[in-house]
Each structure stands twice: as structure tokens, then as C-alpha cells.
Amino acid sequence: MNFDSLGDWERTHDCCTLGSDYTGAEVILMGWVQRRRDHGGLIFIDLRDRAGITQVVFDPQRNAEAHQRAHALRPEHVIGVRGEVRFRPEGMTNPKLKTGEIEVIVDEYRLFNTSLTPPFQVEPEVDAGENLRLRYRFLDLRRPNIFQNLRTRHNAAQAVRQYLNENGFLEVETPVLTRSTPEGARDYLVPSRVNPGKFYALPQSPQLFKQLLMMAGFDRYYQIVKCYRDEDLRADRQPEFTQVDIEMAFVDEDQICRLTEGLLGHLFEKILDHKLQLPFPRLTYDEALARYGTDKPDTRFGMELVDVSPVFADSNFQIFAKLIKAGGMVKALNLKGQATLPRSDLDKMQGKENLVNHYDIQTGAQGVAWIKVQETNWQGPVAKNLTMGEKELLADTAGLEPGDLILFVAGESRVVNPTLDTLRSHFGRRLGLMDNKQFQFTWITRFPLLEYDHDTKRYLAVHHPFTAPVEEDIGLLTDHPEQARSRAYDLVLNGNEIGGGSIRIHHHNLQRQVFQALGIDEEEAQQKFGFMLEALQYGAPPHGGIALGFDRLVMLMCGATSIRDVIAFPKTQKAGCPMTQAPEKVSLEQLLELSLKLDLPG
RNA sequence: GGGGGCGUAGUUCAGUUUGGUUAGAACGCCGGCCUGUCACGCCGGAGGCCGCCGGUUCGAGUCCGGUCGUCCCCGCCA
Numbered sequence: 001m002n003f004d005s006l007g008d009w010e011r012t013h014d015c016c017t018l019g020s021d022y023t024g025a026e027v028i029l030m031g032w033v034q035r036r037r038d039h040g041g042l043i044f045i046d047l048r049d050r051a052g053i054t055q056v057v058f059d060p061q062r063n064a065e066a067h068q069r070a071h072a073l074r075p076e077h078v079i080g081v082r083g084e085v086r087f088r089p090e091g092m093t094n095p096k097l098k099t100g101e102i103e104v105i106v107d108e109y110r111l112f113n114t115s116l117t118p119p120f121q122v123e124p125e126v127d128a129g130e131n132l133r134l135r136y137r138f139l140d141l142r143r144p145n146i147f148q149n150l151r152t153r154h155n156a157a158q159a160v161r162q163y164l165n166e167n168g169f170l171e172v173e174t175p176v177l178t179r180s181t182p183e184g185a186r187d188y189l190v191p192s193r194v195n196p197g198k199f200y201a202l203p204q205s206p207q208l209f210k211q212l213l214m215m216a217g218f219d220r221y222y223q224i225v226k227c228y229r230d231e232d233l234r235a236d237r238q239p240e241f242t243q244v245d246i247e248m249a250f251v252d253e254d255q256i257c258r259l260t261e262g263l264l265g266h267l268f269e270k271i272l273d274h275k276l277q278l279p280f281p282r283l284t285y286d287e288a289l290a291r292y293g294t295d296k297p298d299t300r301f302g303m304e305l306v307d308v309s310p311v312f313a314d315s316n317f318q319i320f321a322k323l324i325k326a327g328g329m330v331k332a333l334n335l336k337g338q339a340t341l342p343r344s345d346l347d348k349m350q351g352k353e354n355l356v357n358h359y360d361i362q363t364g365a366q367g368v369a370w371i372k373v374q375e376t377n378w379q380g381p382v383a384k385n386l387t388m389g390e391k392e393l394l395a396d397t398a399g400l401e402p403g404d405l406i407l408f409v410a411g412e413s414r415v416v417n418p419t420l421d422t423l424r425s426h427f428g429r430r431l432g433l434m435d436n437k438q439f440q441f442t443w444i445t446r447f448p449l450l451e452y453d454h455d456t457k458r459y460l461a462v463h464h465p466f467t468a469p470v471e472e473d474i475g476l477l478t479d480h481p482e483q484a485r486s487r488a489y490d491l492v493l494n495g496n497e498i499g500g501g502s503i504r505i506h507h508h509n510l511q512r513q514v515f516q517a518l519g520i521d522e523e524e525a526q527q528k529f530g531f532m533l534e535a536l537q538y539g540a541p542p543h544g545g546i547a548l549g550f551d552r553l554v555m556l557m558c559g560a561t562s563i564r565d566v567i568a569f570p571k572t573q574k575a576g577c578p579m580t581q582a583p584e585k586v587s588l589e590q591l592l593e594l595s596l597k598l599d600l601p602g
Numbered sequence: 603g604g605g606g607g608c609g610u611a612g613u614u615c616a617g618u619u620u621g622g623u624u625a626g627a628a629c630g631c632c633g634g635c636c637u638g639u640c641a642c643g644c645c646g647g648a649g650g651c652c653g654c655c656g657g658u659u660c661g662a663g664u665c666c667g668g669u670c671g672u673c674c675c676c677g678c679c680a
Contacts, residue, residue, distance in 0.1 A: 038636085039642080042636095043637095044639050092640090119612060120612080123641095130672075131672055186679085230679095234675080235674070356605060362676045573674090
């Protein structure tokens with residue numbers, strides 16, 4: 001096959017622009033062959049570029065040679081055409097195309113390149129397995145739907161920059177090769193050739209650097225930045241991901257929340273033409289857990305959890321009564337009007353195995369009890385064991401009406417809450433209460449500062465070790481560290497954690513006190529965070545910030561269900577890239593240079 | 603580390619429950635015909651290590667064990 005060179009051709013338009021007001025114009029278009037409809041006589045080509053599709057026509061009477069050659073065109077061949085824009089004949093317009101009123105009749109055509117038959121069809125409606133799509137990502141990215149997502153991502157990044165620039169923020173880059181920090185996620189490590197036996201770590205976030213920028217007096221910093229965490233993947237987790245990282249000096253929680261709300265308001269208006277309701281509602285961590293069973297509630301729908309322990313504490317329903325006496329609780333989920341739910345669905349909630357298999361509940365819950373509330377009687381095994389008074393109390397507490405189905409889970413809070421959270425999400429989705437055109441933000445505040453880790457038998461920072469405790473709780477650090485609340489906040493959107501931050505510690509003594517509570521002794525603190533402790537002694541201003549998960553945010557804005565759909569070249573669940581085959585072995589020479597020796601199991 | 607789903611033509615899938623002729627469909631691909639199609643149409647054709655290894659069996663796509671890949675989830679993710 002002979003290829004043509006570009007020659008002196010310059011594109012005049014993209015494949016989305018031309019319409020009836022261009023008729024008669026001579027244009028040059030370039031792009032990929034989407035489809036060929038070869039009538040033997042006329043040949044129609046759908047020409048595609050990133051902007052759209054334009055139909056071009058090869059007519060033997062217009063140019064016999066071009067028409068003859070066009071028989072050989074195949075999907076994904078790369079061509080340029082010079083021709084005239086003309087109206088389509090009466091009744092031949094295609095309302096599905098933006099350019100559907102016109103077509104380009106070809107006077108001259110150049111074949112720039114051919115394509116092998118693609119492993120999957122490069123069309124929006126044809127689905128292909130994700131592994132194949134990632135292996136041939138360059139083809140997958142030609143499809144308009146995934147390209148649109150990345151365009152939205154680009155626009156979103158620009159809108160973020162615009163807003164923050166206008167609000168006095170400086171974008172500052174921080175190192176990607178830095179030192180390993182002992183707290184938090186597993187680090188990605190990079191061996192140092194010039195310092196044998198020593199390693200850099202890729203940053204889990206620019207946390208320390210952005211605080212140091214505040215200490216440097218930069219006042220307002222931001223960065224759209226890659227972060228790296230060597231943990232297992234999920235639909236909304238990649239080993240490298242992007243944060244909108246923000247830090248401000250001389251601010252408290254309110255100011256950071258307001259700034260974030262302004263930023264997101266700007267972003268949603270600019271990108272989706274969607275006006276957000278500001279300010280966002282706030283829930284304390286304790287409230288969120290009580291009402292939704294999770295610290296990242298989906299507030300697009302109600303269906304809140306109700307603590308019904310008082311109903312059962314002294315009831316004849318022995319299973320529940322005993323669990324409560326043992327320090328447990330009974331919480332309920334009132335599914336309004338769902339008394340018609342088939343018995344089989346309820347049977348699938350009985351027993352650990354059923355819950356795992358049918359509801360993806362892996363909390364260790366033994367089962368879910370239920371009552372179907374009818375006009376005259378209440379159905380279900382629980383109802384029989386309740387007195388009239390208990391029934392009244394229950395109806396009152398849970399707002400029961402005829403036609404309702406109420407689900408109960410009893411036990412320790414760490415089982416009850418996540419179980420009901422999963423059930424609430426399950427039915428929220430199933431009953432169509434999760435409208436992904438709706439964007440419900442919620443702040444979650446007042447997280448615990450520390451939590452006890454049973455494995456390492458010490459306290460760990462819930463957020464990170466530089467988070468300030470609530471002032472009146474500082475006294476608790478020595479004797480009841482688990483009771484101290486933090487000045488941390490998360491931002492939740494439709495049940496997804498899309499951001500989090502805190503007011504930081506800016507006093508040397510308090511930082512040492514928190515390290516102490518974390519079981520980090522003076523020597524270790526000096527060795528690992530010495531530079532930070534030092535900086536705190538040279539006039540550190542009050543400061544705080546937030547980091548937004550940019551991938552998740554864009555995912556939700558695009559209506560996607562995985563952040564892989566908004567990342568150009570994402571990784572699979574085993575953190576591999578099917579296209580480049582990364583990660584891959586390296587040569588012995590490379591290892592030697594780094595003073596490394598492999599010691600593989602098996 | 604653990605639980606669950608999937609793996610069959612280039613692709614998306616059916617077939618596996620209950621083992622038994624030559625493993626099917628659609629789209630795609632190849633050849634031919636076709637001057638108004640746009641999911642073009644019509645005729646013809648090619649295309650299979652049923653993920654891999656082992657076992658049970660007279661016989662395995664189908665049953666059993668293992669393994670690899672992929673997806674969802676738990677743990678983990680300051």
C-alpha cells in the first residue's frame with residue numbers, strides 16, 4: 001500500500017464544526033475512518049477525529065481515481081480529504097450527527113496510514129473487556145465517551161487553577177523523591193544509586209512540604225499533584241492518584257471549608273453548569289456513625305438508621321436482649337413501603353454466608369431480623385416477642401406506618417453499623433434513590449484524633465500525626481488519648497470520601513505531646529521528623545488545609561463508576577499496566593548498580 | 603492475607619445445572635455484488651490450546667484439585 005504524505009495540506013476544520021452555513025466551502029478534513037458504507041458506486045465514510053464525525057462521500061463522477069482507491073479504506077485508517085461542503089439530498093440528513101445536515105464531497109484524498117483490524121471496535125456502543133481496553137488503551141482512548149471524560153478532567157483542572165489563582169494561591173511543586181515516613185500507608189521505595197543501601201520514598205501526599213511552605217510564609221499554596229500509596233486497589237483507588245492539595249496560613253476550619261465550598265461551587269458551575277447548594281451541611285463523626293453507620297454517608301436519600309436498643313433491652317426477644325446486656329446495640333433501617341419485599345430476599349439475609357453472597361456484607365453479622373408492618377398485624381419472627389407497649393415504642397422511634405419493612409441488626413457497634421450501612425446502600429440503589437445527576441456534599445467533622453491499634457498495641461493517628469487536637473481535649477492526651485477529638489474534617493460526596501484535611505499543629509510542644517501519645521519517643525521523633533520539629537520552633541504560623549481526591553471528583557462529575565475511566569493510563573487491580581507490562585524485572589546490572597540483591601520467596 | 607464473580611471464535615456472549623454426534627449466535631474480518639447510506643443491504647467464506655497444569659472417567663468446555671489473569675468487596679488505604 002502506498003501512503004501519501006501530508007504535503008502542503010493544512011486542516012481547515014475539525015469533524016464537528018461543519019454545518020449548513022458552510023455549504024459551498026472548500027475544506028480539508030483529517031481523521032480516522034470510523035465506518036465505510038460502500039455501495040459500489042458511492043462510498044460513504046464516517047470520518048472521525050476527537051471532536052466528532054463528518055460524513056464524506058466518494059463519487060466516481062467527481063473523482064474516479066479517488067473513488068477507486070477508497071474501496072480499500074478500512075476502519076481506523078488515517079486519511080485526509082479535500083472537498084466541498086454541500087447539503088445532503090432531501091430527507092437524507094442524519095439528526096444523530098452534529099454535522100448531519102451536510103457532507104463533504106471528495107475532490108482529492110490522501111491516505112496517511114493504514115491500521116490493522118483493531119482488537120475491538122472503536123465505537124462508543126460496543127463494549128470490550130477492561131483488560132483488553134487497557135492493553136490497547138491508545139485505541140480505547142479514541143472512543144468519544146472516554147475521551148470526553150479526559151476532556152472534562154482537563155477542564156476541571158483548569159477551573160480549579162483559575163479559582164485558586166484568583167484567590168491568591170501559589171502553585172508550588174514539591175519533591176517526588178523524598179524520604180519514607182513511618183506513619184500511614186505503605187511507601188513506594190526508590191533505591192539510591194549514589195547512596196548505596198538508602199532509599200527515597202514517593203510521597204503519599206506532600207503533607208510535610210506544604211506545612212513547611214506555610215512556615216516559609218507562602219500563606220496560600222496549592223498543587224495538583226500525584227500521590228503514591230502502595231496499598232491494594234479498588235474501583236476508586238489507584239496506586240498513583242491525583243490530589244488537589246491546598247494549604248492556608250492564619251485560618252481555622254470554617255475558612256478552609258468556605259474556601260473549599262467556593263472552589264467546588266465554581267467547579268460545578270463551570271464544568272456541569274450545576275449550581276451547588278452552599279454551604280455544605282456538616283455532621284460530626286459521631287452523628288454520621290449514629291445516623292448512617294458510616295463516616296461517608298450518601299445523603300442523597302434519607303432512610304437513616306435508628307437506635308432501637310431501648311425497645312429490646314428488657315423484651316422477651318432474648319437474642320437481642322442478651323446482646324444489649326453484653327454491651328451491644330440494636331439498630332434498625334425502616335424501608336418505607338417495602339413490606340411487599342419478597343420473602344426470598346429476607347431469607348437471603350439469614351446467616352453469615354447468605355449475607356456475604358447476596359448482599360456483599362462481610363462484617364461478620366449473623367443475620368438480619370425483620371418486621372413487615374401491616375394495617376392489622378405485624379409479620380415476622382421478631383414481632384411475636386414484643387408486647388403492645390414495646391411495639392408502640394418501636395413504631396414511635398422508627399416512624400413505622402403500615403406497609404413498612406423494618407430491618408434489625410444487633411450486636412457490637414463495629415458490626416451493626418457497617419452492616420446497616422451496606423444494607424442502606426443496597427436498598428438505596430435498588431429503590432432508585434441514588435440519582436447521579438444529584439450532588440450531595442457533606443462535611444464530616446470532629447474525628448477522633450487517635451485510635452488504638454490492637455496489632456501493634458499502640459495508638460495511631462486517625463488522620464495524620466500533624467493534626468491538631470480540639471483545644472479543650474488537649475488535656476486528655478496523657479490519660480485518655482482515645483477520647484481526644486481532632487480538628488480534622490472529611491468532605492463526602494454521594495457516599496464517596498472526596499477530600500480531607502485538618503488544622504495542623506503549629507506549636508513545637510504540642511507536636512511533641514502528640515508524638516508521645518503515638519508512642520514515638522524523643523529520639524525517634526528527632527530522627528524521623530527532626531526537620532519538622534525544628535521548623536516549628538522558628539515562627540510557625542497557625543495553618544491548615546485540605547486535599548481533594550481529584551480522580552474521584554472527576555469520576556463523579558462524569559457519572560463514571562471507576563476512577564480508571566477518568567485516568568488516561570490506569571493500572572489493574574494487581575497494580576500492573578497491561579499495555580507496558582509494568583512492573584517488570586530489571587537486569588542484574590541495574591540491581592548491582594543499586595547494590596540490591598533479590599531474595600524471592602519460593 | 604481473605605470472600606465472591608468471570609475466563610469458550612478478533613470481540614461480546616450462549617452452551618457447564620444433568621459429562622456423550624461435527625462447540626453455536628451476534629458483531630467484526632475476508633471475497634463478490636450494489637449510486638443515497640449512516641447499526642447500509644444481499645450472496646459466499648475463513649476463523650476455536652473452551653485461560654493453563656494435573657486428576658476422575660470408556661469419554662471432560664461441562665465434574666474434582668491446583669494455578670494464572672481480570673473485576674467487585676473485606677482487611678489495608680496517616
